[in-house]
Amino acid sequence: MFIYYYTIPKCIFEFHETQSVILPPKGTAEGLLQQYGFQQNENGNWYKIPNPQEYEAIMKGYPNYHVIFSFDAPPAYEQDFQNPAPPPPVQSYPPPSYPEFQEKPETSGRTANILCCIALALLALAFIIICISTEGPALMLSFGSVILSCILTIIVRLRYPDSVFGKIMLGILILLFILFIIAVVEVIIECINCLDSCWSCSW
Amino acid sequence: MVIEINTNYTLIPPYPVMILLSFGAGITAMYFLNRRDNIQKNAAGYLCLLAPVMSIFFGAVLTYLSSGFQYFGLSSLGGLAGMYASCVIIALINPQKGTVRIMIKNCTLVLPLLYSISKIGCLLGGCCRGMSYHGIFCIHYTGSNTEEAVVFPVQLAETLVFLILFLSGICLEKKKQNTVRIIFILSAVSKFLLDFLRESHSGQILSFTQILCLILILTGLAIFYITDKKNICQA
Numbered sequence: 543m544f545i546y547y548y549t550i551p552k553c554i555f556e557f558h559e560t561q562s563v564i565l566p567p568k569g570t571a572e573g574l575l576q577q578y579g580f581q582q583n584e585n586g587n588w589y590k591i592p593n594p595q596e597y598e599a600i601m602k603g604y605p606n607y608h609v610i611f612s613f614d615a616p617p618a619y620e621q622d623f624q625n626p627a628p629p630p631p632v633q634s635y636p637p638p639s640y641p642e643f644q645e646k647p648e649t650s651g652r653t654a655n656i657l658c659c660i661a662l663a664l665l666a667l668a669f670i671i672i673c674i675s676t677e678g679p680a681l682m683l684s685f686g687s688v689i690l691s692c693i694l695t696i697i698v699r700l701r702y703p704d705s706v707f708g709k710i711m712l713g714i715l716i717l718l719f720i721l722f723i724i725a726v727v728e729v730i731i732e733c734i735n736c737l738d739s740c741w742s743c744s745w
Numbered sequence: 746m747v748i749e750i751n752t753n754y755t756l757i758p759p760y761p762v763m764i765l766l767s768f769g770a771g772i773t774a775m776y777f778l779n780r781r782d783n784i785q786k787n788a789a790g791y792l793c794l795l796a797p798v799m800s801i802f803f804g805a806v807l808t809y810l811s812s813g814f815q816y817f818g819l820s821s822l823g824g825l826a827g828m829y830a831s832c833v834i835i836a837l838i839n840p841q842k843g844t845v846r847i848m849i850k851n852c853t854l855v856l857p858l859l860y861s862i863s864k865i866g867c868l869l870g871g872c873c874r875g876m877s878y879h880g881i882f883c884i885h886y887t888g889s890n891t892e893e894a895v896v897f898p899v900q901l902a903e904t905l906v907f908l909i910l911f912l913s914g915i916c917l918e919k920k921k922q923n924t925v926r927i928i929f930i931l932s933a934v935s936k937f938l939l940d941f942l943r944e945s946h947s948g949q950i951l952s953f954t955q956i957l958c959l960i961l962i963l964t965g966l967a968i969f970y971i972t973d974k975k976n977i978c979q980a
Contacts, residue, residue: 579783582842727757
């Protein structure tokens with residue numbers, strides 16, 4: 543059974559534990575694969591996890607029919623006369639984990655805490671700068687610190703999802719984000735009210 | 746036909762409301778597009794947090810620099826740079842590989858929507874307005890927040906053009922191979938051409954925004970050429 547995934551012919555459908563994947567034939571252009579949302583695992587192999595509609599369409603034809611996806615028509619089926627095809631060798635798709643980020647728990651916990659501490663320090667720095675000066679460069683520096691803090695927190699949340707400090711930092715940032723929006727709206731309303739009262743005095 | 750806009754706001758000015766709405770709509774659309782393309786839920790979510798912050802920061806910095814360190818404002822091209830920068834940062838942080846192109850592609854598709862909604866804010870607020878014009882659909886501004894003027898409805902034109910670009914991009918993305926590239930180039934060209942109709946353009950051959958648009962078009966074309974060449978070599 544082959545899957546003709548839009549302009550990529552002869553893709554293979556494979557089950558791996560709880561996940562199923564579409565594997566493109568060797569030599570398919572990388573740009574084309576990326577365009578269709580294929581991803582690369584740690585071995586450099588390309589794969590795509592089908593969305594629920596694609597999965598349903600594939601399962602309708604599995605294993606006796608080739609499934610043909612096209613842009614202008616619903617999925618079509620063509621009988622696979624060579625079926626039953628030998629099952630392809632099971633490989634590790636999708637990657638269950640990423641070796642470059644697999645650190646020992648204590649090391650990763652320490653790294654996450656250090657990153658969170660830097661993020662918190664940057665947040666504090668932003669407040670200190672605002673308290674000292676509200677000139678243009680100071681505002682930019684303060685805003686830049688908050689963004690750096692935000693990036694560091696996201697690094698922690700994405701790479702060390704179990705870090706409690708990371709979760710707290712994210713909570714603080716979301717709270718600040720909401721307060722910032724409320725403050726901006728409030729300041730604008732106040733400015734307009736002030737201007738209105740000035741104009742009503744025939745300035 | 747004259748469009749009458751009074752800028753005496755009783756409660757809240759429309760500009761910040763439309764800016765917030767534009768971010769809300771754009772970021773939500775980007776989240777769903779990323780999820781559709783199998784970007785991890787948390788990475789797509791964190792992009793929603795970082796993108797508006799970076800977009801506002803870059804937008805403010807660009808206005809501050811281009812005004813000769815005089816004032817802050819929100820520049821759309823700065824905002825665009827911020828959105829792309831946030832996509833690249835999240836893609837680099839994210840352990841899931843091969844996501845940078847998908848995120849940038851979805852960001853490119855969503856940017857016209859963001860710009861389109863924000864321009865309604867400009868239209869109602871009276872900023873970024875067009876040159877003096879007394880023909881059909883001209884806008885007559887009155888009220889305390891703007892000088893009285895009759896101008897070309899450039900913000901309305903921008904809203905319509907970019908809304909069409911967004912809808913075309915969403916409809917054609919999966920059908921035509923180069924849709925995202927075309928949307929990117931068309932957005933930059935539209936912004937370049939529509940800038941000629943702005944009041945701020947009078948007395949200039951090319952405005953600062955237009956120069957940035959030209960740089961954007963040339964950079965885009967160069968990136969597309971290099972990517973195509975790389976793909977052909979790999980094939």
